[in-house]
Amino acid sequence: MIDDLAMVLASSVRLTVPLAFAACGEYIAERAGTINISVEAMMLGGAFNAVWGASLTGSASFGLVFGMLAGLVIGFVHAEFSHRLSVNTYVVGLALNALVLGLTSFLLDSVDLTGHQVDALNIPVLSDLPLLGPVLFAHRWPAYLLVGLIPLVWWLVQRSRFGLELRAAGENPQSADVTGIDVRRRRRQSVLLCGVLAGLGGAYLAVGEVGAFNQNMTAGRGFVVIAAVIFGGWTLRGTMAGCLVFGAADAMRLALPALGVHLNSQLLIAAPYLLALLAMMFLAKTHRQPAALGAPFVRGIV
Amino acid sequence: MTPTLISEPAPALAVPPADPRRRPRVADLGTPLLYAASLSTALVLAGLLIALVGLSPWDAARAMYDGSLADGAAIGQSIDQAAPLLLVAIGSVIAARAGIFNIGQEGQLLVGASVGAAIALFTPGPGALVLILALLGAAVGGALWAAIAAVLFYWRGVAVVISTLLLIFVANQAVSYAVNSPSLLREKAVAGQVTTSQTDMLAESVWLPRIGEYPDFNIGAGIFIALALAAGTSVVLVRSRLGFRIRMLGLNPKAAHRAGVGAVLIGGGALLASGAFAGLAGGVMLTGSGHRMQDGFADNVGFDGLLVALVARDKPMLAVPVALFFGALRAGGGFLSATGVPRYIVAVVTALLVLATVFPAAYAEVRRRRTAGA
Numbered sequence: 001m002i003d004d005l006a007m008v009l010a011s012s013v014r015l016t017v018p019l020a021f022a023a024c025g026e027y028i029a030e031r032a033g034t035i036n037i038s039v040e041a042m043m044l045g046g047a048f049n050a051v052w053g054a055s056l057t058g059s060a061s062f063g064l065v066f067g068m069l070a071g072l073v074i075g076f077v078h079a080e081f082s083h084r085l086s087v088n089t090y091v092v093g094l095a096l097n098a099l100v101l102g103l104t105s106f107l108l109d110s111v112d113l114t115g116h117q118v119d120a121l122n123i124p125v126l127s128d129l130p131l132l133g134p135v136l137f138a139h140r141w142p143a144y145l146l147v148g149l150i151p152l153v154w155w156l157v158q159r160s161r162f163g164l165e166l167r168a169a170g171e172n173p174q175s176a177d178v179t180g181i182d183v184r185r186r187r188r189q190s191v192l193l194c195g196v197l198a199g200l201g202g203a204y205l206a207v208g209e210v211g212a213f214n215q216n217m218t219a220g221r222g223f224v225v226i227a228a229v230i231f232g233g234w235t236l237r238g239t240m241a242g243c244l245v246f247g248a249a250d251a252m253r254l255a256l257p258a259l260g261v262h263l264n265s266q267l268l269i270a271a272p273y274l275l276a277l278l279a280m281m282f283l284a285k286t287h288r289q290p291a292a293l294g295a296p297f298v299r300g301i302v
Numbered sequence: 303m304t305p306t307l308i309s310e311p312a313p314a315l316a317v318p319p320a321d322p323r324r325r326p327r328v329a330d331l332g333t334p335l336l337y338a339a340s341l342s343t344a345l346v347l348a349g350l351l352i353a354l355v356g357l358s359p360w361d362a363a364r365a366m367y368d369g370s371l372a373d374g375a376a377i378g379q380s381i382d383q384a385a386p387l388l389l390v391a392i393g394s395v396i397a398a399r400a401g402i403f404n405i406g407q408e409g410q411l412l413v414g415a416s417v418g419a420a421i422a423l424f425t426p427g428p429g430a431l432v433l434i435l436a437l438l439g440a441a442v443g444g445a446l447w448a449a450i451a452a453v454l455f456y457w458r459g460v461a462v463v464i465s466t467l468l469l470i471f472v473a474n475q476a477v478s479y480a481v482n483s484p485s486l487l488r489e490k491a492v493a494g495q496v497t498t499s500q501t502d503m504l505a506e507s508v509w510l511p512r513i514g515e516y517p518d519f520n521i522g523a524g525i526f527i528a529l530a531l532a533a534g535t536s537v538v539l540v541r542s543r544l545g546f547r548i549r550m551l552g553l554n555p556k557a558a559h560r561a562g563v564g565a566v567l568i569g570g571g572a573l574l575a576s577g578a579f580a581g582l583a584g585g586v587m588l589t590g591s592g593h594r595m596q597d598g599f600a601d602n603v604g605f606d607g608l609l610v611a612l613v614a615r616d617k618p619m620l621a622v623p624v625a626l627f628f629g630a631l632r633a634g635g636g637f638l639s640a641t642g643v644p645r646y647i648v649a650v651v652t653a654l655l656v657l658a659t660v661f662p663a664a665y666a667e668v669r670r671r672r673t674a675g676a
Contacts, residue, residue, distance in 0.1 A: 035463065037405075081657070085664035090403055090463055091612050095656040098605060102649025103351075109644035110355035220471050226464060266482070270475035273468045280460045294461070 002131060008248075008255045009135040016247030017143045018043070018205040022225045023239045024153045025071075025197030030229050031157055032190035033170035033292045037093035038078045039198045040222025041100035045070040046202030048104040051213040054116035061118055063207040064142060064200060071199020072192060074100060079188035086296055097222075105215050117211035118142060140208045142200075149197075154236050166190055170290035173297040183297045198222065220273070227276030233287030242279070246272045336662040344654035351650065352643055361641040369637030370630035374519030379636075382591060384629025385524035386411075386583035390607020391614065391621040392528070392535050393579025398616045399539060400572035401552035406451065406466025407580035408604030409473030410444040414581020415588045416477045417443030419487060419501050419595045422508045422588070429507025436508060437527075437585040444581015445574040447473060452570040462573065470604075481595050489594075500596035510590040524586035529622065531579070536618040548572055580604055602649070606632070609652060613659045628652060 022043050029036040046067035053066025078096055082089040118140050127137040157163040168176035169186040177183050205221070206213050224246050231245070232238025253268035349359035370380045390407045397404040418440030425432050450469060454460040480486040482499045489502045514520030539545035547568050551558040555565060583603065592599060610628050614621035635648035 035461070037463070037467070077657075081660070081664070085661065085668055087660045087664045090405065091656070091660060094405060094605070094608065094612070095653045095660075098602075098609065098649055099653030099657070102646045102653060105646035106351070106644045106650055107355070109646070110357075223464075223467050223471070227468060230461075230464065264479065266475040266479040270472045273471040277454070277460075277465060277468050277472070280464065281454055281458045294463075 004255075004259055006131050006134045008251055008259075009131075010138070011255060012244065012248040012251040013135055014139065014143075014209055014247075015250045016243050017139070017146065018201040018209070019221060019225055019228060019243040019247055020146055020240055021149070021201030021204060022198040022222065023201075023228045023243050024149060024236075025194035025201075026225050026229050027232075027234070027236055027239050028153065028157060028166070028197075029190045029194035030234060030293060031163075031170050031290055032166045032187045033173065033290055033295065033297070034082070034089055034187055034191055034194075035226065035294045036078065036191060036194055037090060037223070037226065038074060038096040038100075039194060039225055040218060040220065041093070041096040042071040042074045042195050042198035043202035043205070043218045043222045043225075044104055044216070045074050045100045046199030047206035047217050048107065048202075048213050049199070050203030050207045051113050051116065052107070052111065054207050055112065055114045058116075060116040060207040060211075063116060064118070064203045067203020067206070068196045068199040071195040071197070071202065073195070074199075075192045075195020078195070079191040082296070083184045083187040083191065086298060089294070089296065101216060104213075108213060108215055113213060115212040116207055118208055140204075142204050142208055145200075150236065150240065157236070162186075162189075167290070169297070170292055173292050173295075177297070177299055187297070198225070201225075224272050224276060227273075227280065230287075230289075231276060231279040231283065233283060234289055245275065245279075249275055336665065337659075340658040340661045341655065344651070344658035347654055348647060348651045352647060357641065357643050362638060362643045362647065365637040365641045365643075366631070366634030368634075370634035374514075376633065378514065378519050378521045379633040380626065380630040381521045381525050382629070383632040384625045385522065385528045385590065386587050386603050387607045387610050387628050387632075388525070388528040388532060388621060388625035389583035389586060390580050390604055391610035391625055392532050392618050393576035393583075394608050394611035395614070395616045395618050395621060396535060396539070396548065396579070397572050397576035398611065399552045400548045400569050401555060402569055402573050402576075403463050404448065404451070404466050404573055404576045405463055405608060406448070406469050406473075406604075407576070407583075407608050408600050408602070409466070409470035410447045410577040410580035411584035411587075411604045412473045412477045412600045413447040413584070414440035414442075414444035414578075415584030415599060416480055416487065416595060417581070418585035418588050419504070422504045423487070423502055429505070433508045433510065433589060436589060437582060440585025440588070441578040441582040444584065445578035447581070448573050448577020449570075452573045455573075456566050456570055477595070477599075478597070481597075487595060498596075501594045504589065504593045508589060509593060510586065522586075522590040524590040527582075527586065528625075532618045532622055539618065544568075580607070583607065606652060609656050613656055615663075 022039055026036060026039050049070035050063040050067030054060045054063030057063070074096060078092050081087045081092040120139065121141040121144065123137040127133040129137070157166060165176065165181045166186050168181055169183045173183045202218060206217060210217070225243070228242030228246055229239045231242030232240070249271045253271065256263055256268065352359040352362050368376065370376055390411065394404060394407065418436040421439040422432060422436040425435060447469065448466070451462050451465040454465045455462050481501060482488055487501045489497050489500055491497050510523045512520050512522050539548065547558070547563045550561065551563050551565060551568050559565065584600070587599070587603065588595065606628055610621055610625045614624045631648050631652060635645045638645045638647065
């Protein structure tokens, strides 16, 4: 029983980690006022590039860097189009999602990829703890980056000058603009950061957990990440809780049949999305979103 | 409260909310040269991509041409592919004009097609009547799926973009469940045959009629439905009171509210209409080409149709040539396998073209703003 529990919990954490990386990025982007739906493209591109990079260099850890670069490039395109050229952010996001899905599928059929996986890091002593050990202290090494990343992101957004300007850009861009904050630059930077982190999330999924790339590997996880930010009411800890809930739902889908519980498989696959919809339904009214979320900024009279 | 109404600041009426997709006027579209440069950059990038993986872009272009334009059969294929794209695009245009961004057409299409399949399979009656019922049912199914997002938005304030997006994944699984359940849509067992997860083939009497001579040149009736609806939508949007209200709501919700345009009725209605069009597209795909539901039925038509609307800048009549072009790309993509170029290049080209078409107007707008010294 305790083994089963540990297995399900450990798998929940494993499935949460890629979401958590990307959600840190999406959280930054949304606080600056962008609903960044190309986070799906960033994760998928990161996943592919990580495996490609690992195949080229022979090192899964370099793959992670490649994954972050892919996210950065996609973030750059998104940022330039939507926060320099003022193209509707959903239009850019949709086009990028289609582009990256097509591009990764195309390249998957055209280049040789070999499987690579980063090393596991079992924290000595702690990983021997019953239950907690396998759940928290026996993961692939990049997972532990989250321990530093989450406080860093919180500090960056809530405590730094940069974060203050970022949030101002998301709450009231007009006022931010007249106080001398370059709203569009802050928004571009937030999307770039989102790209790096979402790329890392995708890369972790590919070279961290799976060790290979399959077509459309992220399969909508980016959208789950957006749902997690909404679920968390645009707070970082709420967002991380959302990731954990959706990660656990995903883990249940994989674990329940093995445990002999027979639930409808379609229902289980749809569960994260249903949960996200339900969460938004109950929380949308009580949670306040950044006031200028999704609104493009154009200087002048509005 | 009349005094406050009068003292309402005028700029809110004078300047529409900054929606960059609607901003550019014909005068500052920039030179056609910019468009040409932008589009050719997209095509060159796609060509380079093919060349980079060691294949021939010329062979690919040749195959695409053979599959889409070379002879009557190919042209018919392109037109058949364009019909559902156009239907989805018209729906997207209606919602976008009302200021609502529905991006869940893929799911609405799938649900619509399943409802259509249920009606076509289980309704007794003369073929033509069942066909019409199936198409209407498909539209209603798509509209109801969009209605979930509408209810979530107007009742609970859930963003339409996110809810329609997530509902795609729910629709995928719901339809997969229906197609896998013997009590619902899964094909009926014939003694000694293993059933797979697909529906029975529709009876031939409920297929959409095809016009023309096989195999030289023939097209399904779907494109005529789509063209008629595109023309109708264009007239309604531009000429009718309803269309005026829809556009008003999209351009300035506050002014629309003051003028007595019900956001729930008109906006929600537009969202439902866009779902209905997507559902109808599913119905046309079902009765026109697939004739049964199975895995991968939607085949990205919902997303591609949405991209058609984006490229057509939310103009229903402009969506017609764009849909035909995208249809030709899809039809041509089917011929790529012989050249060894993965057919996913079509998705790449499509997406690049979308970026290439939004770039020039946006660029011209930025330049205009810079020279205006704002």
